[in-house]
Amino acid sequence: MEQEFSVETLLQHLGEQEPFPYGSVTPPIVQASLFAARSLRERTARGGLNEAGYVYTRHSNPTVRLAEQKLAALEGTEDALCFGSGMAAIASAILSFATHGAHVICVQTVYPPTQMLLESWLPRYGVQASFVSGECPEEFEQALLPNTRIIYLESPSSLYFRLQDLCAVSALARERGILTMCDNSWATPLFQNPHALGVDIVLHSASKYLGGHSDLLAGVVAGRKEHIEQVAQTRELLGGILDPFGAWLLLRGLRTLPVRMERAHRSGLQVAEWLAAQPQIAKVNHPGLPSHPQHALARRQMRGFSSLFSFETHPIREEQAYTFAERLRLFRFGCSWGGYESLLLGWTQTPPDAHGKASWLFRIYIGLENPDDLIADLHGAIEALTPS
Template sequence: MNSDKKGLNTTCTHVGELEDKAFKGAVSPLYMSTSYQFDDVEVKRYPRYFNTPNQEALCKKMAALEHTEAALIFGSGMAAISTALMTFLQAGDHVVLQQTIYGGTYHLAVSQFERFGIEYSFTNGWEVEDFEKEIKSNTKVLYLETPSNPLLTITDIKGVADLAKKKGILSMIDNTFASPVNQTPTDFGIDVVVHSATKYMGGHSDICAGVVAASQENMDKVFQTGICFGGSLSDYTVWLLERSLKTMAIRVRAQNENAMKMAEYLESNQDVDNVYYPGLKNHPGHALAKSQMRGFGGMLSFELNPEIDASLFFKELQLIKPSMSLAGIESTMLSPTQTSHALMSPEDRAKQGIKDSLIRFSLGIEEIEDLVEDIEQAIANVKPMTVSV
């Protein structure tokens, strides 16, 4: 199916689907084989080569969603990120990474790059000029993440992409928090897009996967690295992911709506000190987010007042799950210092503004009134009582 000018829901549902020629079923058939014929065939198929029937079909859908020529599916978000970065970096090269990035990506840089002879710098902020200040003569990649995990900072995608092109550097973005429903970075000139497909693409907290999407030329390079690293995905999970993508646009738009309402509620709550959500007009990146996003996303972060013990607050939640990961249809909360950014040092977390009291909130699709009620009862149960004299 030609994906040009197709609507988002149509693309999610139909692009890349496999025809069931045997029984005319409504969904793509699942091909579980790990061994295929090698002679007298057009394609020599092997799972690690990303070219089984289900893998090929899903890659077409992913490319269509990200407005790229090609894409590859990996076994996890970090498999996608590490494969993509190691494709375009080698000994003697330098990469500039945004200061506010996912903790796993940060850990990859600080724990692995040096032993491969790769230099790296973190920006002091998330503005275009912060990237430019860190560029060196051997810089090969500019890496950004917007909205960022967990503080929802907003970076000028086109600005960084233009800077990279001017300097002859490759630009790469983690688009996980936005999803292609809310943001398609290649429309602004980004070269390579990476995702943890575990999140909004999977959307049901039961799939672990990653995506890299780019031009055919760049994806040919990623493919050569990928077949060596071996981070391919089982066809059963590929099939489940294709099933999940059919409802991604509907799910994400519902989560966008819930997150906006929740951010406004938390902002007005006297027991909450700070709320981080780009949909709020007082968010420093609001105008920029509005110019490059179609929706503000289903993620937000907030800080309770100091007298409220966040660890006790988690224990009192009855509907919202204190759970790792994000973007499922069920609402979840976590402490970044204990989970997503636990591998960072306290000093480096402080540089990003990640406090121990910070709570990351992934909005699901429940009724907003039920979520608000759960938060209010949890706060009431842990809030110190005021004793009148």
């Protein structure tokens, strides 16, 4: 079925050729911890699995499996696994391949808890990490050590939305037998398929766009069967599988992913272009804008752009940043993204100067509201950011 239909059609039909019980159009939530076999003899012959191929939900579950089939088809990988959060997926993937004595090269602007895992937590188990900006493939080459086992990518990366050349980096890793992993949460499988560009393992926080409704915590690991089997063993031992209801919410979110992403692409660019034209804004970090230093690469390796980006101010007083935020009526202030609601967060980028002024970085997420309303809201508040 994979080759026959487009992604939008596969999302609705893959794994659903047989009607669900009672003709239900939504899949059942198989809320079971245990799957028993009818015969002890058969169970033993099947290596502990029952007649349907299940044993215990920490190992696998039919509702979770349906989500995994759809995600593998979306990412164009042989298989995929769902986890209880993006961090459970990321940690399990890294732990599956980073053995004692291994070295990992990672991108500096990676999602901060991933950086913390590599920098502060894994050294306890004899795994070391180096960090590079990732903006040119040579940096990875220069950071290589004889014991480098993993190159960890996140493109575009968190906060500054910098890219890595996925083709070039995965080619240099492949030549040396190094595994590549890429967090693809920002672009989603609709706008970027790292595996098709040579990356071995694709990771997602499905708590973002894939779930899409700010009501789910989930993660995904996708890749070749041999790698997925190894990660499945880690998942079973660490117990990080997604629960059946979470998988059902993920399946529901995936149904509307193409329409939500089309909207995210358009609305994100519209607001980014408007912000880039405002005198109060020093810089907008959005890979879809021609002003982004890696715009050409972005167009080469992505088919679209999502609606999370950041903008930087000229030096301002702290009070101005808070006044700007307080004047907004349609944005909420929170750390996740990928749902229906627009969000804003802000930080100083530099220590305050002698006049108490600093440049601020705002991360903005454009939700499903009408972008004209969001621009009007920003218009009503942006005066507060005027340098004085």
